[in-house]
Amino acid sequence: MFLCLFLCLGPSNEAPGDTLRVMFWNVENFFDARSDSTSVADTEFSPAGERRWGRKRFRTKCQAVAKTILWAASEQGGLPDVIGLSEVENARVLKALLQETTLRKLDYRIVHFDSPDPRGIDVALLYRASRLQLQNAKPCHLYAQDSTVLPTRDILLASFSGGLSFLVNHHPSKYGGAAVSEPRRKIAVERLRQLADSLAAAGHGHIIAMGDFNDTPENPLYKGLEPSLWNLAAPLHEKGEGTIKYEGAWELIDMFFVSEACLPASMEILHVPFLQAPDASHAGTKPLRTYSGPRYAGGASDHCPIWVNIPVNLLSL
Numbered sequence: 001m002f003l004c005l006f007l008c009l010g011p012s013n014e015a016p017g018d019t020l021r022v023m024f025w026n027v028e029n030f031f032d033a034r035s036d037s038t039s040v041a042d043t044e045f046s047p048a049g050e051r052r053w054g055r056k057r058f059r060t061k062c063q064a065v066a067k068t069i070l071w072a073a074s075e076q077g078g079l080p081d082v083i084g085l086s087e088v089e090n091a092r093v094l095k096a097l098l099q100e101t102t103l104r105k106l107d108y109r110i111v112h113f114d115s116p117d118p119r120g121i122d123v124a125l126l127y128r129a130s131r132l133q134l135q136n137a138k139p140c141h142l143y144a145q146d147s148t149v150l151p152t153r154d155i156l157l158a159s160f161s162g163g164l165s166f167l168v169n170h171h172p173s174k175y176g177g178a179a180v181s182e183p184r185r186k187i188a189v190e191r192l193r194q195l196a197d198s199l200a201a202a203g204h205g206h207i208i209a210m211g212d213f214n215d216t217p218e219n220p221l222y223k224g225l226e227p228s229l230w231n232l233a234a235p236l237h238e239k240g241e242g243t244i245k246y247e248g249a250w251e252l253i254d255m256f257f258v259s260e261a262c263l264p265a266s267m268e269i270l271h272v273p274f275l276q277a278p279d280a281s282h283a284g285t286k287p288l289r290t291y292s293g294p295r296y297a298g299g300a301s302d303h304c305p306i307w308v309n310i311p312v313n314l315l316s317l
Contacts (some may be wrong), residue, residue, distance in 0.1 A: 018310040019066070020140065023072060023270075024210040025305035026170070026254060027065055029121070031089040032096070032222065033058040039120035041088065045306040051291065061290060064300040066101035068272050076307060079106065083126040084210045086153070086170035090114065094124055103266065113139035115154045123156045123168040124212065133161040140167075140195055142187050143160040150184065157195060159181055165204045167195055169211025185214060189221045192257075196228040200259065206312055212303065229257035232308060233269035241269055243304045248282030256308045270305040 011197070034057045035046035044055040073079040073107055088094060091112045111125040111134070115136040127134065139154035169192060173182035192209055199207050209229055215221070217237040221287025233255035256267045277288040277299065288299030 002006075010163065018313045019078075020082070020164075021078055022078060022082045022084070022166075022208060022256070022308050022310060023069070023082045023143045023257070023305055024064075024084040024086075024168075024307075025068070025210040026086045026301060026303040026304060027061075028087050028301040030065070030085075030087055031120075032093050037120055039118060041119040041121070052296070057290075057296065058096070059256055059302060060298060061313065062097050062101050062276065064161065064298075065097055066103045066292060068275060068300065068305065069081055070102065071133075071272055072305065072307060076309070079128065080307070081128050081131045081167060082208075084166065084169070085124045085126070085186070086167040086212050087121045088112070088124045089120055090105070090122070091124075094126070096131070097123050097128070098263060102300075109134070111137045111156065111158050113137075113154060113156060115139060116149055116151050117140070117153050118151050119169075121153065122151055123170050125156055125158050125166060125168050127158070127160075128249050132164070135161055136160050140191065142184075142191050142203060144187070150187065152188075155188070155191060155195060157199075157201070158205060162312075164206045165199045165208070165232075167192060167209040167211075169213060171211065171213045171215070173214045174205070178228075186221055188213075189224060193225050193228055196225070196259070200228060205259065205261040206310070208259040208262060208308075208310065210255070210306070210308075212254050214253055214304040217255065222257075225257055227260065229259060230263065232256040232258060232265060233306075236267060236269060243269055243306060245279065245282075245286040250277070254303055254306050256306065258308075258310065262310045265308055268307045270307055272305070275300055289299075 031045035044050045047054040094110045107129045109129050110127045137158040140157050142150040152172050153170040159165040171188040204224050219232045223231045237252045242252040243254040244251050275288045276285040279286045288301050289302045290299050
């Protein structure tokens, strides 16, 4: 199902400028407070489920996500024009985020499709209606060698006026072992390259792929995206920076890939102060999750958001 939600507001008071601000965040198990599907995760994240996921906790998470978006805007000099999200249960979650928080005063619209993921989580995209004009959006399935649809997250494709397109990803995880799961991620990367090449052939010069790729930049698979897409995360990875913390070490699995027309551009990792917690087992801090094991911690995600400023003249879009 495709949902495009318009928040009826007046025109933005921001000048169009020459920078496109883009944010991506894996919001980790962003479920609503209903148990209305057959997935194990949906049952778990419900009032009667193991997590005791009720309306109050859901609202707290919505507020934390909204507060993070506004904090990022203050740090980066303006609201994100586009926000990619992963691990969102459904369009109802996105509507609550935009209608029941301080974001209700803004002009974000929603692009979302249900995916065949067995956990019931999808990717989504929010964009500002005063800045961008949506032309087309669709879910792009991943296919196994026998042409069957893989039961995982689709790649979300959203194209806007001016030859600007976004590809939101959440590639298969390493659950079951990295070697066993590698072929599924290879399919996802090859599908991403195919989509980028098709967009370029259709005249879409500015292509921005973002997401949780469940692997780090040194994987040779990503070289296969060049020269269609260039990895903006590689320099940060070389510095030892990351978006998740695993066994005391930061790992960079959330990334931006962009077409050559989007360069020069640099990616940033946003360490949100109110969403950091002391790392009791290792040095430093770590992202404040919604749950720490079975215990409710009141945070938002085990991932840090990422950000990129693209030198695109929005007046031409």
